[in-house]
Amino acid sequence: MPTLHRLADLAELIVPCSTVYVRYSPGPDEDAEHPSTDHESGLQLPGLSANSLKPPGWWTLPVEDWLARRICQYLREREEGARPWVLTGKEADFGPDNEPLLVDIEPIAWLSGDLIEEASERYQQRLDAGRSTHED
Template sequence: MFTLLSLGELAEVCHMGPELYLRYSHGPEADAGHASTDHESGLLMPGLSANPLAAPKWWTLPVEDWLARRVCQYLRETHEGARPWVLHGRVVDFGPDNEPLLVEVNPVAWLDGRLVAEAHARYTERMNVGKSTH
């Protein structure tokens, strides 16, 4: 699996083919053969939880802003030893946070720490991080 070094590279890969997703975990090998677990209920879900990288139709800012936001959404998991990686697969259901659950997963790329740092900087500079929706 190759490694993406910048948001620009991630944007290029997202435009190349099937819908891609982002997952934070110990990686494809660690995830092989088992699905995600809903941590609150303890129930096994029917696939791996992941977040879509495709920007929605209403998004009019640069795609790199959207990708930065997605990369930063689960950064706390890196403190638990998880690493961000890009994958594609078939959606079979949705998890408790309405995230797609994937089967037939194909790993695409790791996200390098430089990409994560770039995403964090861009996200905090260009978004109203932490602003309430009310």
């Protein structure tokens, strides 16, 4: 699987007629052997949990800002040994955090450490990172 090194490379994958997702895990091979599980209930999920990288209709800032935000929201999983990778798939259901659960997975690319660092810097510089909905 190729590796993307810049947010601009990732942004090129975002097209109006399809959705790409990001997943933090050991990777597609291990995910095929170990399905996603709801950690609180212990129930096996009917697909792999992932998060859409497609900006919503109301997003008017650059797509790279949206991508930086989405990538940085799950960086704690990287600290737990997971690697971020981009994939497509069919949405089968929704997980406990309302994330899409995907089947018919097609891996696209790994995200490099350089891309994650760029995303983190952009997230901190261009957005009010970590601000709560209820803060004034």
